[in-house]
Amino acid sequence: MNTRQLLKGVTLSLTATFLFSLPSFGQEVKPTPQDYNVVESLEKVFESVAEKVKPAVVNISTVSEVKFKHPPIPPEFRDFFFHFGIPFPFDNMPDEFKTKSLGSGFIVKVKNGWAYILTNNHVIDKATKIKVKLSDGSIYKAKVVGKDPKTDIALIKIKIGNKKVPTVELGDSDNIKVGEFVIAVGNPYGLNWTVTHGIVSAKGRHGLGLNPIENFIQTDAAINPGNSGGPLCDIHGKVIGINTAIVRNAQGLGFAVPINIAQKVMNDLLKYGKVIRGWLGVYIEDLSPEIAKKFGVKKGVLVTKVVKDSPAEKGGLRSGDIIVEFNGKPVKNVSDLQLKVINTKPGEKVKVKIIRDGQKKVLTIKIGEMPGSKQVAMENLLSKYGFSVQKLTPELKKRIGIPKWIKDGLIVTTVKPGSPADDAGLKEGDVIVKAGTTPRSMEIMRSVDDLLSIIKKANGSGVLLKVVRGENVIFLVLTSEE
Known part of the structure; x- marks a missing residue:
């Protein structure tokens, strides 16, 4: 039984x-x-x-630095305090302050001495220090592998060496049913490894305004601050979701990101260093009962606008079309179509069934890659080195005064103090003209993707950079903290 x-x-x-x-x-x-x-x-x-x-659930504590600029103080205002012999009250105002927060996570994978942990992006976002406490009480410093604000998912890792640590078993969130028992594990209010239970109250919740991509599992299992990032499990102990949000001033309302979505994010971050998402290029809205009745359909989405030069425009989609099927599967609502599109591999051709002017048509559309993925990849891959770059344009060359003999390169826009980039000697305003893993493999840096590719190949072993600084040319070796 x-x-x-x-x-x-x-x-x-x-x-x-x-x-x-x-x-x-x-x-x-x-x-x-x-x-x-x-x-x-x-x-x-x-x-x-x-x-x-x-045993596989962890406690995550973070420290974030918040910096702010003081408004300029008029001299006469300072003189007023000096005249009455009162110390000026704003001289000792700090330029930054630190905030601390707590969350949860769970170990999903162990490889090459590293334990990989899934959690929420909002738990570790903007954190300068991340510490992970295991169920045996041991504490480790964590590194960010990658994060995805669109789904509020993040992947971090800790160096455990040969230590044996437990991992969770991932389930299939597509097969859960409303009414099933679920168990939530986490660290609410710092009360470590708390277990609560309830049922799946609803599936596919969206339109809550919590994430850009929403397809939440709703549950009445008690979820409180500190539970974020912890697992939501079925009665077999398989993780079906990541506890993400609660509704303030409400009881019995908690939301979790389905594990199938989180697993796709994790696999992309590990394989590509970024999240690969399909892109159609349309603005859509759910069908109103009146429109659905008029067109004789029960489910689908209405295309309100088509982005210029997008895959949708090239494939023949128009404003006013009703999308009823995507690649042979019925389209239920906006959230359903969004998930179908973003989970389609860029470059794949799909059949899209539409209703236009009361007539059914089938279009063949080649799915593109969601804009912004490259920027996310740069943030994910370069964050561990502590610097950012921008492609050198003719306007930048003229404005900054870059030597005319430099045709291509990447200009360093920021360098974080104390980071590996800072330790390597990289400075703001430097122009990276070549990079490689060895002197012979160095390539000209014509785009940010070129540098990302070299960093990916190096895999933490070190990147050799040819840098132009003023009229000088120098070589630097950039290594991560790993």
Whole structure:
């Protein structure tokens, strides 16, 4: 007998007990041994999940530095305090302050001495220090592998060497049903490794304004501040979601990112260093009942605008079209189409069934790559080195006074103090003209992608840079902290 059958038996047994053992007024209730056996069986299911999942759940603590600019103080204002012999109150105002926060995460993979942890992006976003506490009490400094603000997912890692650490088992969030039991594990209010349970209240929740991409699992399992990033599990102990959000001033309303979405983000970050998403290039909205009735459809989305030179325009989509199928699958609503598109590999040709002027048509559209992915990749890959770059344009060359003999290159726009880039000697205004893993493999840097490719090839072993600084040419070796 599997767990689902056991829970069904529990429900039937408890119902029968209530109906046929209903006491008369004033009569003492006497549970039978069978009643206790049924309840104890249910308890064992929750105990089993807790024992299986808790060791792989971690406590994440972060420190963030918030910097701010003081407004200019007029001299006469300062003189006013000086005249009355009062110390000027704004001289000791700090230029920055630190904030601390807590969250949760869970170990999903161990490879080459590193333990990889899934959590929420908002848990570690803008953090200058990230510490991870394991269930055995050991504490590690974490590094960011990559993050995806669109889904609020982040992947971090800790160096564990040969230490054995437990990992969770990932489930399939597409197959969960409304009404199923779920168990949430996390660190609410700093109360480490807290376990709560409830049911799946709804699926596919969107339009909440929490993330750009929303397809939440809604649950009534208790989720509180500090639970963010922790796992939401089924009764077999498989992770089906990442606890993400709560609704303020509401009870029994919690939301989790489906694990299938998080797993796709994780795999892309590990393989490509960025999240690869398909792009159609349309503005869409859900069908109103009136429009749906007029066109004789039950489900679909209305195209309100087509982006110029987008895959949609090239494929023949027009404003006013109703998309009812995408690659042979029905389109339910805006969120459904968005997920179908972003999970399609760029370059793939898909069949899109539409209704135009009351007639059904099938268009063949070649999916593109979502704009902005390259910028996200630069942030993810270069964040560990502590600097950023920009392609050298004729306007920049003229404005900054770059030597005329430099045709191509990347200008360094920021260098974070104390970072690997700073340690290597890189400075703002430097122009990177060549890069490679060895002197012979050095390539001309014509785009940011060129540098990202070299960094990816180096895999932390070090990147040799040819840099122009003023009229001088220097060579620097850039290594990560790993």
